[in-house]
Amino acid sequence: MVRRTSSQCGVRGRRLAACLLVLLAPVAAGAAPLISEVFYDAVGSDNGLSFVELWGVAGTSLDGLVLDGVNGGDGSITPHLTLSGVIPADGLFVIADDAGDGATSVAGADLVVNFDFQNGPDSIVLRAAAQVLDAVGYGEFAPEEHFAGEGLPAIEGAPGTSLARRFANVDTGHNASDFVVLDVPTPGAAALAAVPEPASAALLAAGLAGLACGGRSLPARRGAARRRA
Ligand SMILES: [Ca+2]
Ligand SMILES: [Ca+2]
Ligand SMILES: [Ca+2]
Ligand SMILES: [Ca+2]
Incomplete structure (x- = not known):
């Protein structure tokens, strides 16, 4: 058996402690909003049912931020949504699809706009002008396809399921590990890691x-x- 000396243990322990602090830390107050859940494929038609949920610090203005859909096939941008509004007190802001008459079937919508994010492989990117604030790519990308997410893509669930962060306020920069499939989408509700x-x-x-x-x-x-x- 190889015994570690106390100094080896100390160095190793300090490195591990530093890594754990990074891994455990929720996004700090004042940070940019995150994409906390995406629901782009309802069973049957998606019209009026799909949504993107953002998590952010209450009171944060979303005016002028942009949500882009990035087509995995050719990298083209569609849809391109300009946001408006303010993150509410619970930290969760729901952007819901307009069914065509200005209304939506998504409960608790904070902003209703018309969009249809594609089934994967695709990505959804949150930007402030050219600056990417957060991004999630989902599905299986061939080498020649365009992944605009972070780390490795999140897996896709069946129609009717959504992709949500394990904790809406935790972003490690790795879509595959940050996002899980939810059998029942949860617009406006999310698990949060305690700060x-x-x-x-x-x-x-x-x-x-x-x-x-x-x-x-x-x-x-x-x-x-x-x-x-
Ligand atoms: Ca569908
Ligand atoms: Ca629509
Ligand atoms: Ca991120
Ligand atoms: Ca949610």
């Missing part, structure tokens, strides 16, 4: 890092050292 207090997040990461170095937490190992002394 940890900086001290408790650091303690959690340090404890987990300590476990990686011999299965004892850092305080436990300090205690053992004191008993030997």
Whole structure:
């Protein structure tokens, strides 16, 4: 058995703690809105049923932001939606498809516009002018196709299912791991990761890092050292 020295353990533990802090951290207050759920393929016609849900800090203006659909086949942009409105108190803003008469069947819509995002492989990108704020690509992309998401694409579910972030406020930049298929779409509702207090997040990461170095937490190992002394 190879024994790690305490200094090897310390370096390894600090690296792991830093990684865990990044992985566990929800998006910080003041950050740009995220695409938290997309529902682009209802059973049968999508008209008046599809939606894109955004998560953001309450009070954030969406005026002038753009949602683009990027065609996986040729990279063309359609639809191209200019947004307006403000993230409400619960942090979730629902952009719902207009059924053609100014109304929508999507519950809790915050903005009604006419659109039809395609089934994959495609991507949906949230922009502020040329700056990409968030993006999700979904479906199986051939090498020559155009993926405009982050990391690897999210998998597609059957018609009637949506793609949603595991936690609406957590974005690791990897669509495949951030998004899951929901059998029942949830416009305007989402699981949120608690924003940890900086001290408790650091303690959690340090404890987990300590476990990686011999299965004892850092305080436990300090205690053992004191008993030997
Ligand atoms: Ca459909
Ligand atoms: Ca429509
Ligand atoms: Ca992102
Ligand atoms: Ca939702």
